[in-house]
Structures are given as structure tokens and as C-alpha cells.
């Protein structure tokens with residue numbers, strides 16, 4: 001359904017290219033580059049699962065720790081048919097810079113299993129999750145690597161991982177995963193955190209560009225945890241959400257969609273397609289709608305050199321990881337589009353994951369207002385840190401964010417004595 005006709009660009013090549021641009025701009029020497037550019041550890045595991053029909057199917061799983069200079073590895077687990085080791089390496093790399101940009105004491109990690117969770121029963125998903133968790137057990141733990149949800153993984157999946165890990169330890173270990181259900185040590189506000197971060201950084205961009213949020217036209221691609229809640233927040237702030245999409249289809253209403261009704265419809269039917277009272281449009285039409293705010297919140301490679309010239313948004317808020325390729329970046333930049341890069345825009349999720357981990361480790365839980373106000377402070381401060389580099393160094397926002405993230409990781413390596 002993604003509106004691109006090109007062969008999707010390898011996400012890891014994109015991650016390396018963005019790192020090189022930042023390292024060049026910072027003038028990092030070759031030794032430091034070699035030290036922080038590549039993953040520290042890559043684990044590939046075989047995940048055999050007895051399916052409901054009695055047959056055994058083998059899935060492939062991965063866990064990558066990209067960098068732990070600033071703290072334990074942190075990053076989600078993805079269940080998707082297109083998961084590859086390169087995709088997981090790219091996502092882990094982005095996590096390193098992301099945690100550094102928002103200045104939380106974590107390094108970057110990521111995991112994934114190549115599977116189609118939509119075609120699996122709950123029992124099959126649980127058996128696969130527990131087997132995968134057992135296989136990556138040597139790498140994970142509250143003090144070394146803390147997984148979280150990503151595409152098609154849920155609080156329930158986190159609960160199974162926590163339980164598998166705890167059974168092996170012999171006592172409950174809440175801090176081994178974040179994004180858990182509240183009843184077993186999850187944080188209030190975690191479910192909405194990624195979208196809130198997208199909302200706060202987009203509001204800061206509107207302020208910077210002097211775009212009034214009330215009546216701003218918003219388009220959202222991807223209607224899951226990040227995209228659906230972002231649509232709701234923009235709607236509540238008075239924005240006009242013109243279009244939303246998921247894998248089942250795209251909905252459009254020039255007067256603005258009734259987002260609470262769309263959310264209720266998706267909760268009831270599991271899809272957007274068929275929502276009454278909106279016009280179905282094609283994915284490529286959705287991306288090229290004239291609007292103030294475009295939020296790609298699905299997967300990588302949504303906007304490439306093939307379709308970047310069709311974008312008519314003033315702001316592109318990257319809720320997804322890697323939705324815009326470097327070639328497309330250059331096109332958007334030349335068209336004057338203001339891009340909020342993923343490692344800043346969607347960092348609200350990992351920030352509240354950090355809060356969850358702090359609460360678990362201290363066995364002391366905060367109220368939701370406390371979580372949200374701390375999140376808002378971090379997101380706005382980080383936005384201003386990146387904006388300052390963007391304005392002072394005259395570089396685009398992605399390069400500014402990567403320069404900030406990479407420089408903080410390089411500094412941590414230097415101060416730990418790894419280079420003079």
C-alpha cells in the first residue's frame with residue numbers, strides 16, 4: 001500500500017548514509033567513526049513454533065545492540081513479514097542517535113521476528129514470543145538491553161516476554177521490557193507517548209514557522225499506535241485531519257474526518273476500509289494532498305525520490321522510523337518542506353519507556369500528568385537543541401539531529417577513555 005514504485009531502499013544503507021553525513025559535518029576522525037558506526041552485537045535466532053494445526057514452523061528472529069556507550073541498549077521488537085537483519089540493524093542504529101538526541105541514558109537496540117502476526121492465533125503468537133524471548137535471553141535484562149513494542153507488537157507481547165524472563169530468573173523482573181500493561185509495572189502515558197512526542201515537536205515547528213495549529217490541515221499515513229493517537233491529538237487541538245490510512249485503505253474528507261468515529265470504527269472492525277461518510281482514495285493521493293502537516297506513521301521508504309516531488313505539505317513529521325529516504329530528503333529540503341526527523345519526532349515513545357524503566361527500578365509509580373509534563377519538557381528542549389544546530393550551522397533538520405546524536409555518543413566514548 002505504500003505509495004512508491006521503486007525497489008525499497010535498504011534501511012541500513014540509509015542509516016549508514018545519514019551517519020556519514022553527520023560524521024563529515026562534525027569532522028569526526030576515522031577511528032571514532034569505526035567505533036560508533038557499526039552494531040556492537042548481532043544475534044540471529046531460530047524460532048520453531050508448534051502451530052495450531054500441529055505442524056512446526058520455523059521463524060527467524062534477531063536482536064541487535066548497536067551501541068551501549070551511554071547506557072543499556074533500548075529498542076522495540078517488530079513482528080512483520082519484511083523483517084530482515086539489515087532492517088533491525090538500521091532501527092537499532094537510529095535508536096542510538098535517538099536516545100542521545102533526547103539525552104536519556106540509553107544506547108540503541110532493536111529486535112524483530114520475520115512473521116505475519118495478522119495470520120497467527122493468540123496461542124501461536126504467545127508460543128512464538130516465548131520461544132523468541134528464551135533465545136534472546138542472554139542479551140536482555142534491565143541493566144543491559146530493554147525491549148519495547150514496535151510494529152505489530154503490543155503490551156500483551158511485552159507481558160509474555162517479561163514473564164518468560166522472570167520465570168528463568170525465579171522472581172519478577174519488571175524492568176526487562178517497557179510498554180507493558182499497567183498492572184505489571186507499565187507506565188501511565190506510555191501508550192500515547194510516541195504520538196504525544198510527535199504532537200509536541202509538530203506544535204514547536206508550527207510555532208517556529210508561525211503556522212496556527214487551529215485549522216491546520218493534517219494527513220496521517222498509518223493508523224496504529226503512533227498514527228491513530230497522533231490523529232486524535234491533532235483533532236483535539238483543533239486541526240482538520242483530512243486523511244488517514246492503514247493497510248486496508250485510505251480515508252479522505254475535505255471537511256476533516258470525525259476522528260473519534262474513525263477510531264471507534266477501527267476498534268470495532270480492525271480496519272479503516274469501509275468507514276461510512278468518507279471518500280476512499282489511493283495511497284499516492286493521500287501523500288500528495290495539500291496540507292500543513294503530513295505524518296508518515298507506517299514503515300520505512302514511504303517517501304522516496306519517486307514521489308517526494310508530489311508532497312505538498314509544509315511540515316513532514318516523521319512518526320515512523322525511516323519513512324523518508326536521503327534522496328527524498330534533498331528534494332523536500334529544496335522544496336522548502338520543514339522535516340521533523342524520526343530520531344527527534346518519534347522519541348516520545350522511548351522517553352516514556354525510560355520513565356517506565358525508572359519507575360520499575362524504583363518500585364514507585366508516577367501519575368499521568370507527571371509523565372506527560374516531563375515528556376513535554378524533554379521533547380520541547382530536544383526540539384530547540386536540534387533547531388539551534390539547524391539555524392546556526394545552516395543544515396537541514398535531519399542532519400542537525402544526527403549531528404547532535406552522533407556528537408553525544410562520540411563524547412561518551414571519549415570520556416570513557418576509548419580515545420584521547
Ligand code: NAD
Nearest residue numbers: 001002151152194222223224225226246247298320321349
Ligand atoms: P502499529 O503496528 O501500531 O501500526 C502500524 C500501522 O501502520 C497500522 O495501522 C498498519 O495498518 C499501518 N501500515 C502498515 N503498512 C502500511 C502501509 N504500507 N500504508 C499505510 N499504512 C500502513 O505500529 P506503530 O507502533 O504505530 O509503529 C508505526 C511506526 O512508528 C514504525 O515505523 C515504528 O518503528 C514507529 N515508532 C513506533 C513507536 C511506538 O512506541 N509504537 C515508537 C517510535 C517509532
